[in-house]
Amino acid sequence: MAENYDVIIIGAGPGGYVTAVRSAQLGLKTAIVEREHLGGICSNWGCIPTKALLRSAEVIHLAEHAKDYGLTLEGRISPDLKAVVDRARGVAGRMNNGVGFLMKKNKVDVIWGEAKISKAGKGDQPAEIVVSKPSKKPMQPQHPAPKNTKGEGTYTAKHVIVATGARPRALPGIEPDGKLIWTYFEAMVPDKMPKSLLVMGSGAIGIEFASFYQTMGVEVTVVEVMKTVMPVEDPEISELARKRFEKQGMKILLEAKVTKVEKGSDSVTAHVETKDGKVEKITADRMISAVGVVGNVEGFGLEELGVKTERGTIVIDEWCRTSVPGIYAIGDVAGPPMLAHKAEHEGVICIEKIAGLHPHPLDKALIPGCTYCQPQVASVGLTEAKAKEAGHEVRVGRFPFVANGKAVALGEDQGLVKTVFDAKTGQLLGAHMVGAEVTELIQGFVVAMNLETTEEELMHTIFPHPTLSEMMKESVLDAYGRALNA
Structure with a gap:
């Protein structure tokens, strides 16, 4: 029975x-x-093991910039792939x-x-x-x-x-094979580190792996069919993130798509069509399919x-x-x-x-999204453009990491906190961040939106000093022309 x-x-x-x-x-x-x-x-x-990989990459990143913190590390920092x-x-x-x-x-x-x-x-x-x-x-x-x-x-x-x-979604003709074309499964347990990598798709999965492999010393190219990396994010935040990725050495092709892949014995050659119709051939040791x-x-x-x-x-x-x-x-x-x-x-x-x-x-509308790349990206609610499309008259506040004492002390002074308010009611419609530890900061705005907090209540809230969270309040103040530190 x-x-x-x-x-x-x-x-x-x-x-x-x-x-x-x-x-x-x-x-x-x-x-x-x-x-x-x-x-x-x-x-x-x-979610969890990828963050373990990214933590190893973060440690390498910090070690490579030890001199910025007045420290001297002897010898070259090199990852032990198996141990990672x-x-x-x-x-x-x-x-x-x-x-x-x-x-x-x-x-x-x-x-x-x-x-x-x-x-x-x-x-x-x-x-x-x-x-x-x-x-x-x-x-x-x-x-x-x-x-x-x-x-x-x-x-x-x-x-x-x-x-x-x-x-993982598979595109016809570009199906992952587990050897040359990876999904996130294979990307998490490589038997050897490729020298070059092509990432198809720049959503959270694609960008996180692109960031990990780039920091580990791999030559990374990202191909994205949309106009911005991480297309669901506020375009201003995406653009700042893109500039940081490219400064780190990552190559990013926007408004481009992989139309064909040729497999070699130990490499792939992708035919990448750009928005002007031209086709560029890119050869890499491995390719990650991250198209949703x-x-x-x-x-x-x-x-x-x-x-x-x-x-x-x-x-x-x-x-x-x-x-x-x-x-x-x-x-x-x-x-x-x-x-x-x-x-x-x-x-x-x-x-x-x-x-x-x-x-x-x-x-x-109250579900936060986080991408754990370097720099981190986090958001909740409507972007500035979506708020306007929805008929809101908006007030937008911005506060840069470079004007925050804790960020400067951490050596993480590149980033932005952006808030979007309804100009008539003071309702917080959305918050968007790029920079160090923003995946931990975003929850403050999520709580505020759940409680239907207005700009006035956020302005009256005391944020501890020195913290990165102070930028959240400064962004609110900036939306109303009252920023104190920028």
Whole structure:
């Protein structure tokens, strides 16, 4: 007889496992199905281990500029690639083990295998899920299933939450092969450091890897089809970031696209078409395809059940309900923005609604975005252009890092904090930053926007000195002609 649950979650990434924890907290009998890694792509191949790689690159960057801080380091600083990669994999392992601990602590059953929803629930009848052995071998290195997990079999649940994440998008004719053309999987565990690298796409994934490899001494070229790097960011911020990247030696081709790739024995030659129609051939040891991701919607029984999908993701309402009653979707598989923190928040909203609580729907305008390159980029809300397009009369404040004492003392005096306000109401519409540690600063503006804080309240807030956060207040003051230090 099938074991019955209140909630079964398919996928143990950041959205799935956080939802499982909250579900258990609410007293619901909960199980989570995972076919590869607890913690999902984020903990094992994305958010966390990439930051470990970038931290190694940051240390190299600081060491190479030791003289700027009055220090002398003997000899050349050179990375030990295996040690760098091993450290990142070790970090991933710790996160993976941590998720296993959380499942055990909260009494969430882990079902190890590949799930398919064989029947949707109807009335008092629960949905049926069949779990089988994974159909494909997970990419190595992997972390083992935690002890005391369940396996193949049939399970039932009143509510099924799909949290299956996404995978790298592949362009026809330029599909990654794992050897010469990489996705982020291969880019994280290179067996040798290439001398040259071509990165196709300058979103967060592309730019973070471009920044890492550039700092590690690789000759990097970035090809982007849009007019700016990191196209979702405010153009002013993107332009400042581009100048910093190019100063570091990175080559960036904008309004250009890779139309064809020729593979050699140990290199690739990309045909890059520019906006004027000319084609430039660029040869590199390796190429990273970073042209976005597509939701994992196939193979879970969704098609047979009639769950509505659109543009490769599952269509949901404000409570994460799909077109089929009793089936929900959260995170990357439920559409953009495809960010771990969005997945986590969506999952909490979804399960609290199931439990009969009264959560607030997700406001996508309040989801921050962060890119951990050198320099860092972070933002929340509307760009200046989008605010104007939406009909707002705006006030814009700017404050440069060069005018901040803490930034100067850190030797990180290149950057900008930009704020966008509604001129009539004082509502903070958006905040955009480029520079050191802005991924940690942005949350201050996120909190302010959630609290519907006005410019007056921000001006009355006391920021500690000396800190980088003082630039946030100065940017607000500048929007109203009151900046004190610039």
